[in-house]
Amino acid sequence: MTISEENYxxxxxxxxxxxxxxxxxxxxxGMLDTKASSVTDMMKKLSDKDLVSYQKYQGVTLTEKGFxxxxxxxxKHRLWEVFLVDKLGFSWDEVHEIAEELEHIKSExxxxxxxxFLGFPVADPHGDPIPDxxxxxxxxxxxxxxxxxxxxxxxxxxxxxSSTDFLKYLDKQKIxxxxxxxxxxKEDFDDTLTVEIDGKRLTISNKIANNLYVQ
Amino acid sequence: MTISEENYxxxxxxxxxxxxxxxxxxxxxGMLDTKASSVTDMMKKLSDKDLVSYQKYQGVTLTEKGFxxxxxxxxKHRLWEVFLVDKLGFSWDEVHEIAEELEHIKSExxxxxxxxFLGFPVADPHGDPIPDxxxxxxxxxxxxxxxxxxxxxxxxxxxxxSSTDFLKYLDKQKIxxxxxxxxxxKEDFDDTLTVEIDGKRLTISNKIANNLYVQ
DNA sequence: TTTTATTTTTAGTTTTGTCTAAATTTAATT
DNA sequence: AATTAAATTTAGACAAAACTAAAAATAAAA
Ligand SMILES: [Mn+2]
Ligand SMILES: [Mn+2]
Ligand SMILES: [Mn+2]
Ligand SMILES: [Mn+2]
Numbered sequence: 001m002t003i004s005e006e007n008y009x010x011x012x013x014x015x016x017x018x019x020x021x022x023x024x025x026x027x028x029x030g031m032l033d034t035k036a037s038s039v040t041d042m043m044k045k046l047s048d049k050d051l052v053s054y055q056k057y058q059g060v061t062l063t064e065k066g067f068x069x070x071x072x073x074x075x076k077h078r079l080w081e082v083f084l085v086d087k088l089g090f091s092w093d094e095v096h097e098i099a100e101e102l103e104h105i106k107s108e109x110x111x112x113x114x115x116x117f118l119g120f121p122v123a124d125p126h127g128d129p130i131p132d133x134x135x136x137x138x139x140x141x142x143x144x145x146x147x148x149x150x151x152x153x154x155x156x157x158x159x160x161x162s163s164t165d166f167l168k169y170l171d172k173q174k175i176x177x178x179x180x181x182x183x184x185x186k187e188d189f190d191d192t193l194t195v196e197i198d199g200k201r202l203t204i205s206n207k208i209a210n211n212l213y214v215q
Numbered sequence: 216m217t218i219s220e221e222n223y224x225x226x227x228x229x230x231x232x233x234x235x236x237x238x239x240x241x242x243x244x245g246m247l248d249t250k251a252s253s254v255t256d257m258m259k260k261l262s263d264k265d266l267v268s269y270q271k272y273q274g275v276t277l278t279e280k281g282f283x284x285x286x287x288x289x290x291k292h293r294l295w296e297v298f299l300v301d302k303l304g305f306s307w308d309e310v311h312e313i314a315e316e317l318e319h320i321k322s323e324x325x326x327x328x329x330x331x332f333l334g335f336p337v338a339d340p341h342g343d344p345i346p347d348x349x350x351x352x353x354x355x356x357x358x359x360x361x362x363x364x365x366x367x368x369x370x371x372x373x374x375x376x377s378s379t380d381f382l383k384y385l386d387k388q389k390i391x392x393x394x395x396x397x398x399x400x401k402e403d404f405d406d407t408l409t410v411e412i413d414g415k416r417l418t419i420s421n422k423i424a425n426n427l428y429v430q
Numbered sequence: 431t432t433t434t435a436t437t438t439t440t441a442g443t444t445t446t447g448t449c450t451a452a453a454t455t456t457a458a459t460t
Numbered sequence: 461a462a463t464t465a466a467a468t469t470t471a472g473a474c475a476a477a478a479c480t481a482a483a484a485a486t487a488a489a490a
Contacts (some may be wrong), residue, residue, distance in 0.1 A: 004477065025438055038478055040439055045476090057438060057485060088328040098322050105316050113303040219447065240468055253448055255469055260446090272455060272468060 001051075003104045006073050007032060008042050009051060010103075012062055013070030022059025071135040076111050077103040078124035083114060085125040092125040093167035126167075127158020127177055127213060145181065146191065146209035153182045154214035161211040170212075173202060181214055216266075218319045221288050222247060223257050224266060225318075227277055228285030237274025286350040291326050292318040293339035298329060300340040307340040308382035341382075342373020342392055342428060360396060361406065361424035368397045369429035376426040385427075388417060396429055 001009070011031045015023040025043070029036045047054040051066035062070060080102040084095040105111075112133055115121075122138055123129055131137045142157050156179045159166065170176070175197055184201070185194040191206035216224070226246045230238040240258070244251045262269040266281035277285060295317040299305040305313075320326075327348055330336075337353055338344055346352045357372050371394045374381065385391070390412055399416070400409040406421035 002476080026436095034477095035479065036438060037440080037480080041477075084325070088325070088332055090324075090328070094324075098320070098325055101320050101322075105313070107313050107316075109305075109309075110299070110303070110313055113305070117303055217446080241466095249447090250449065251468060252450080252470080256447075 001049075001069065005042070005046065005049075005051075006069075006104055008039075008046060009062070009066055009070050010073045010077075012052060012060060013067070013074065016062060019059075020061075022061055024059050028060075068135050071131040071137070072111075073103050075131040075133075075135075076105070078128060078130045079111060079114050079118060079121070081124045081126070082118050082121045082130070086118065086121075091167075091171070092162075093164045093171070095125060096162065123158070125177075126162045127156075140215075142213040142215050144210055145183070145193070145195075145212040145214050146206055148183055148214060150183045150186060153180060155180050156212060157215045158213035159211055160213060166208075166211060169208070173204075174198070174200070175212070216284065220257070220261065220264075220266075221284075221319055223254075223261060224277070224281055224285045225288045225292075227267060227275060228282070228289065231277060234274075235276075237276055239274050243275075283350050286346040286352070287326075288318050290346040290348075290350075291320070293343060293345045294326060294329050294333060294336070296339045296341075297333050297336045297345070301333065301336075306382075306386070307377075308379045308386070310340060311377065338373070340392075341377045342371075355430075357428040357430050359425055360398070360408070360410075360427040360429050361421055363398060363429060365398045365401060368395060370395050371427060372430045373428035374426055375428060381423075381426060384423070388419075389413070389415075390427070396427075 008028065011028055012023050015027050015031065019027070025036050025039045028039045032039075043052060043054045043060055046052045046060075046066070050063055051069060052060045053063055054060045077099045080099045081095045084090040084098060085092055090098075115133070120132075121130055123140060127140070127142075129137050129140050140157060143154075144160070145154070148154060156175060156177050158177065159170070175181075179198050182196045183193055184196055187193070191209070193204050193206070193209050195202050195204060223243065226243055227238050230242050230246065234242070240251050240254045243254045247254075258267060258269045258275050261267045261275075261281070265278055266284060267275045267277055269275045292314045295314040296310045299310040299313060300307055330348070335347075336345055338355060342355070342357070344352050344355050355372060358369075359375070360369070360371075363369060371390060371392050373392065374385070390396075394413050397411045398408055399411055402408070406424070408419050408421070408424050410417050410419060
């Protein structure tokens with residue numbers, strides 16, 4: 001697979017978690033910042049390689065083969081992110097772009113040795129699960145902070161939005177994976193939350209609570 | 216720079232250490248396993264970008280800019296090789312191919328953090344020097360074992376040929392960087408050497424001695 | 431159920447990096 | 461110095477991956 005083909009397969013994988021019946025051409029184009037016509041061309045190529053099943057106008061789904069390839073790319077992406085944060089000292093908002101390149105390095109032996117070197121982590125720095133060498137993903141139990149009952153204690157286990165802006169906001173508020181959160185109060189009008197994070201009171205918007213996973 | 220351009224620049228760098236007056240089109244084609252006509256095309260492109268100076272039929276040399284780029288690619292290649300051997304436990308004959316891909320990862324911050332993580336190594340697993348962040352190469356004093364006086368003690372510091380075959384041969388003979396070598400006798404007829412390596416007697420051909428650096 | 435809007439595909443180009451075959455230049459031999 | 465050989469460059473073609481503009485199919489609205 002070329003780097004371009006891998007990027008398409010990975011995007012289809014992510015989109016198909018939300019639309020399992022078939023991923024739209026425009027959705028793929030949007031994610032890859034390319035044009036719909038380019039996507040159509042690539043779908044034909046991936047279909048010829050038996051990585052996706054594709055019928056004109058009907059959207060696209062991954063084949064078994066494509067699904068497995070996708071998980072291997074995601075595995076590489078997330079393991080490299082762990083490496084960058086845990087070993088090289090990058091912060092969690094800096095690693096995505098670099099992992100976007102590293103995920104395309106070919107050697108399977110490399111990624112398995114990296115996995116061992118990192119101690120077989122189950123999640124990346126953003127709390128997303130890391131497929132094992134066979135492609136098995138250990139599901140992480142989690143809820144959005146916005147959907148959690150009041151006055152129970154949770155801890156942060158992941159982010160839904162991993163944009164730099166959101167991650168920097170969390171850094172500023174000293175919210176990290178592992179932080180203990182308790183919802184003290186919820187404003188009826190706009191769902192603004194009053195929370196206690198690691199013992200400190202904080203007011204956060206619904207948009208924030210909607211992008212933070214807790215357990 | 217594209218990956219292809221980087222591969223050309225690196226090859227020109229290596230060849231120009233041997234032919235500083237100008238690197239031949241065919242030599243480049245041979246190293247990259249491509250055709251002379253492709254090389255000519257690329258030389259025009261690199262010349263337009265001011266990475267090489269090129270005049271038809273006269274061979275090619277790196278500009279200051281090209282020279283610096285080349286050293287940064289070599290730096291990345293060799294640092295990744297150190298990582299693969301020291302941290303992931305690859306053997307020295309397995310790393311070249313993987314480093315060939317890793318050397319093209321873009322981030323400068325990544326490579327400087329990797330350098331620090333590895334403890335600022337001065338040489339790669341094959342004894343080749345690693346340019347620092349500014350491109351400065353600390354020259355490693357070394358001689359070929361074939362050119363060394365009899366009965367003096369040296370230690371191995373590098374290999375000239377780093378092909379799998381040669382490295383595997385050295386592994387088999389338990390010769391590694393750091394091993395102590397003394398030439399006991401040299402056969403006049405074919406320059407075969409009798410050596411003592413880490414205390415053990417061994418007979419080695421001139422071809423071997425010609426590819427092993429000692430200090 | 432027409433009509434309109436949106437989505438998707440097709441057709442035709444472009445750029446990058448490669449190739450083959452032919453032409454040209456330089457180097458080596460008679 | 462003329463001829464032959466080798467190295468290099470040009471010309472023209474191709475595949476991959478993108479694009480624009482136009483056509484076709486599907487979905488939404490009237
Ligand atoms: Mn990528
Ligand atoms: Mn991540
Ligand atoms: Mn390379
Ligand atoms: Mn090396």
